[in-house]
Amino acid sequence: MAALDDVVAPKAKRKLTGYWLILPGAVWLLIFFVVPFYSLVASSLFDPKGSPLTGYDMTFHFQNFWDAIDKYKGQIWRSLWYAGVATLLCLVVGYVLAYAIAFKAGRWKNLMLVLVIAPFFTSFLLRTLSWQLILSDDGWVTSLARSTHFIDLLQVVGLVDGDRLLATQFAVIAGLTYNFLPFMVLPLYASLEKVDPRLIEAAGDLYASPMRGFFKVTFPLSLPGVVAGTLLTFIPAAGDYVNATLLGNTNTRMVGNSIQSLFTSQGDYAAAGALSVILMVIIVAAVMLYVRTAGTEDLV
Amino acid sequence: MSQVHEVTPGGPPEASGSRDLKISRLTKEYATFTAVKSLDLVVPQGQFFALLGPSGCGKTTTLRMVAGLETPTSGTIELGDTEITFAKPYKRPVNTVFQNYALFPHLDIAKNVAFGLERRGVKDTKKQVADMLELVELTSQAHKKPTQLSGGQQQRVALARALINKPEVLLLDEPLGALDLKLRRGMQLELKRIQTEVGLTFVHVTHDQEEAMTMADTVAVMNHGVIEQMGAPIELYENPRTTFVANFLGQSNLLAGEIEGREGDQVKVRVQGAVASVPGDRAHSDSGKGWLGIRPEKVLIAEAGQPIDAPGDVIEGGHVTDVSFVGVSTQYSVRMPWGQELMVFEQNTGARAMLPVGTAVDISWRPEFAFLLDASQDAKAGIEED
Numbered sequence: 001m002a003a004l005d006d007v008v009a010p011k012a013k014r015k016l017t018g019y020w021l022i023l024p025g026a027v028w029l030l031i032f033f034v035v036p037f038y039s040l041v042a043s044s045l046f047d048p049k050g051s052p053l054t055g056y057d058m059t060f061h062f063q064n065f066w067d068a069i070d071k072y073k074g075q076i077w078r079s080l081w082y083a084g085v086a087t088l089l090c091l092v093v094g095y096v097l098a099y100a101i102a103f104k105a106g107r108w109k110n111l112m113l114v115l116v117i118a119p120f121f122t123s124f125l126l127r128t129l130s131w132q133l134i135l136s137d138d139g140w141v142t143s144l145a146r147s148t149h150f151i152d153l154l155q156v157v158g159l160v161d162g163d164r165l166l167a168t169q170f171a172v173i174a175g176l177t178y179n180f181l182p183f184m185v186l187p188l189y190a191s192l193e194k195v196d197p198r199l200i201e202a203a204g205d206l207y208a209s210p211m212r213g214f215f216k217v218t219f220p221l222s223l224p225g226v227v228a229g230t231l232l233t234f235i236p237a238a239g240d241y242v243n244a245t246l247l248g249n250t251n252t253r254m255v256g257n258s259i260q261s262l263f264t265s266q267g268d269y270a271a272a273g274a275l276s277v278i279l280m281v282i283i284v285a286a287v288m289l290y291v292r293t294a295g296t297e298d299l300v
Numbered sequence: 301m302s303q304v305h306e307v308t309p310g311g312p313p314e315a316s317g318s319r320d321l322k323i324s325r326l327t328k329e330y331a332t333f334t335a336v337k338s339l340d341l342v343v344p345q346g347q348f349f350a351l352l353g354p355s356g357c358g359k360t361t362t363l364r365m366v367a368g369l370e371t372p373t374s375g376t377i378e379l380g381d382t383e384i385t386f387a388k389p390y391k392r393p394v395n396t397v398f399q400n401y402a403l404f405p406h407l408d409i410a411k412n413v414a415f416g417l418e419r420r421g422v423k424d425t426k427k428q429v430a431d432m433l434e435l436v437e438l439t440s441q442a443h444k445k446p447t448q449l450s451g452g453q454q455q456r457v458a459l460a461r462a463l464i465n466k467p468e469v470l471l472l473d474e475p476l477g478a479l480d481l482k483l484r485r486g487m488q489l490e491l492k493r494i495q496t497e498v499g500l501t502f503v504h505v506t507h508d509q510e511e512a513m514t515m516a517d518t519v520a521v522m523n524h525g526v527i528e529q530m531g532a533p534i535e536l537y538e539n540p541r542t543t544f545v546a547n548f549l550g551q552s553n554l555l556a557g558e559i560e561g562r563e564g565d566q567v568k569v570r571v572q573g574a575v576a577s578v579p580g581d582r583a584h585s586d587s588g589k590g591w592l593g594i595r596p597e598k599v600l601i602a603e604a605g606q607p608i609d610a611p612g613d614v615i616e617g618g619h620v621t622d623v624s625f626v627g628v629s630t631q632y633s634v635r636m637p638w639g640q641e642l643m644v645f646e647q648n649t650g651a652r653a654m655l656p657v658g659t660a661v662d663i664s665w666r667p668e669f670a671f672l673l674d675a676s677q678d679a680k681a682g683i684e685e686d
Contacts, residue, residue, distance in 0.1 A: 203415070206390075206465070217404055
């Protein structure tokens with residue numbers, strides 16, 4: 001029978017192979033994404049009068065969304081703002097680093113890549129906690145910032161108030177930048193590595209100074225990495241609550257902090273669900289707009 | 301930034317004085333070897349010049365030094381009376397057609413071609429780009445991306461992208477290397493036509509001797525970082541000065557001989573008992589042992605005992621060991637009494653049937669076609685192993 005199948009329908013069989021290969025991933029997504037997502041959307045429409053003890057009624061209570069926006073718009077804006085600034089800082093720092101690794105590192109290339117990934121060997125939480133030490137009031141970073149008046153500059157732009165670095169907006173953004181930097185560096189490196197150095201030579205041959213060659217050839221060719229890196233940084237940063245918890249103060253709460261406390265300490269599943277859905281919609285819309293504008297599908 | 305004084309934007313260089321490319325004692329040393337050894341070279345303005353040599357002979361390194369992509373260890377490069385040895389690549393009135401074309405994949409064809417003009421701040425590039433695309437017959441492809449074009453079309457874009465800048469010297473680094481044979485032949489003629497049309501100095505690097513001979517006014521044969529011989533293609537072919545040139549440019553039979561000395565404008569050489577005379581200007585050695593060279597198509601062949609139309613000595617006692625028929629000619633391998641195999645190419649004029657393997661034959665040649673080389677050189681230099 002099997003032999004006959006081989007003879008009669010090798011093509012049909014080959015077609016089926018594709019579906020079989022998709023199956024494990026599809027099942028995984030179904031169990032761990034589609035079902036939880038459904039449950040999340042469902043809880044966002046629960047009757048807000050319920051509680052985890054008494055149970056919730058499904059009342060299609062759309063008012064949850066308006067209530068959540070009204071109550072937490074400050075945190076939502078703050079999240080987008082912090083994530084945006086952190087992403088921009090990551091892009092600047094990460095681009096220089098990725099460029100150096102791709103073009104200047106020579107035989108140190110692999111070692112440098114390992115160093116970029118090395119922080120992942122330690123827990124995210126521990127690393128963020130150690131930033132508390134780094135930025136502590138009597139630490140050398142803070143005293144250096146004081147003696148160089150960097151702290152005054154931060155105060156002028158409103159990132160710190162008073163003369164401390166810890167428990168400020170500055171600390172939260174610095175933590176976010178630090179924690180998500182590898183997610184920026186790796187895709188940037190991957191696309192810079194693919195840029196043919198002969199193209200840069202050709203640009204030089206065609207009267208482009210190194211600076212102009214960079215902006216006309218290298219940077220456009222690395223755009224796929226820029227897009228991937230900024231997305232991988234911005235999305236998790238916008239939903240992060242660890243940095244704001246450990247490095248911030250009560251005025252630096254991000255939307256992640258609100259969701260976490262609504263869910264775990266206040267037991268308000270309906271509001272937590274609504275806020276999660278709102279964050280997700282905002283991010284998906286922003287990403288779609290961004291990818292469209294960047295127009296990366298045009299790039300090779 | 302765009303005010304580069306060596307460059308005359310959008311126009312040919314001033315006619316004042318000649319703008320020959322002059323390379324003096326140019327040397328490039330790497331940690332482990334010397335790529336170019338004290339090279340001297342003058343390429344007259346407007347010439348099609350070919351640097352010919354096997355891979356690793358230093359020809360590409362030389363080209364890259366002229367382009368400014370490598371820094372010479374010593375020596376100078378001058379364009380007319382401007383020294384450009386250490387000028388930055390983007391400040392030289394020199395453009396390159398790269399071996400892999402190096403077209404910018406994110407720009408369309410028109411933008412690729414306009415790249416150089418825009419970097420020099422030329423405002424209206426449209427007309428020039430259109431003219432250039434017309435010259436290379438790619439007008440209809442202007443808005444495609446490089447990856448959408450065939451190899452031959454990409455090659456022409458690379459050419460247009462360099463030519464539009466009207467460089468004083470256009471460098472071509474194996475520009476036809478990636479094309480298939482038929483396309484290559486077509487592009488060779490095309491390149492030659494364009495060069496004649498625009499009248500710029502072309503320096504063409506290639507390892508293909510046929511390509512160099514068909515296109516170039518002057519060919520320099522390079523080997524191990526030095527120029528072995530330089531001259532018009534016909535001169536190099538007919539009167540090679542080294543065994544390398546004799547073997548790399550076409551094929552040669554080299555017979556070991558004792559040079560008896562110069563007599564008038566002839567040099568006598570004793571080869572296998574017979575004495576041959578080589579014209580003085582074709583003898584590159586005067587005494588001691590020598591290699592007597594003769595091109596295979598200059599060797600005449602006949603069945604043993606049959607008359608041969610040549611004034612020189614007839615060498616008897618050969619027999620055919622191999623025959624290959626290549627259409628326009630028949631190529632014989634003839635084993636001589638002293639054991640050497642000689643190549644003999646005969647036109648297929650139809651005057652005589654092909655001589656089968658084993659036939660006893662006599663050979664001869666006109667002495668004025670022979671050349672004489674110093675025997676200290678390797679007789680197999682320049683023969684491509686494959």
